[in-house]
Amino acid sequence: MIQMFHVSKTFGKDLEALVDIDLHIHKGEMVFLAGPNGAGKSTLLRLIFCDELPTSGQILVNGRNIVRMKPRMVPQLRRTLGIVFQDFKLLRDRTIEENLALVARVVGLTTSQTQHKVAQLLTLVGLSHKAQMAPYKLSSGEQQRVAMARALMNDPLILLADEPTGNLDAELATDVLRLLFEVNAQGTTVLVATHNLKLAEEAGCRTVFLKQGRIVGEWNGGK
DSSP, X not given: OEEEEEEEEXXXXXXXXXXXXXXXXXXXXXXXXXXXXXXXHHHHHHHHTTSSOOSEEEXXXXXXXXXXXXXXXXXXXXXXXXXXXXXXXXXXXXXXXXXXXXXXXXXXXXXXXXXXXXXXXXXXXXXXXXXXSOGGGSOHHHHHHHHHHHHTTTOOSEEEEESTTTTSOHHHHHHHHHHHHHHHXXXXXXXXXXXXXXXXXXXXXXXXXXXXXXXEEEEETTO
16 A cells, blocks of 8 residues: 655755665554654655655555656646645634535545535534534634544545644643544544654554664564
């Protein structure tokens, strides 16, 4: 599903964000990338999402080598991915329902399909009763759940979550983690970046540890 072979990413002349990364994530897995701020977690996710290209190495996502991919093919690949940002990136001047519907338009859903999908996902994240509210009127935990619903609008094969609990208290973080497990149980491959080692430990999933751009260890969830 995701394969990285000797991937490195350097910014400028000497800022090594990632160094010689070998990583294989199988279809249907839920994997945590754990490490302190600046470890390279977000950069790794951006490479998968084609927001950056590696300085060296090869990356296969859903069987496609993104290093050799023509720019016009990137949007097609991104339609198979969902991404949840730490800062939500919701449109403040649109309702929750409208934020989700915009994604539906991009992927070509009809009006009836869009209405059904939006209703389904807002039910999943427990926010059906707030569909007509603006994002800024919601709590941080609610905004994060909206961001997750939006990331699922295109039925992604892979969900990338960048510090999805970084701004949340312990109780809300548990709610988000539960949602991630539900998404994974439906067959979606989930990759979560977090600096919260306790969260990764509690999840009990395969965890890859990053430090200063390098993989320094891996825990297989007690398996």
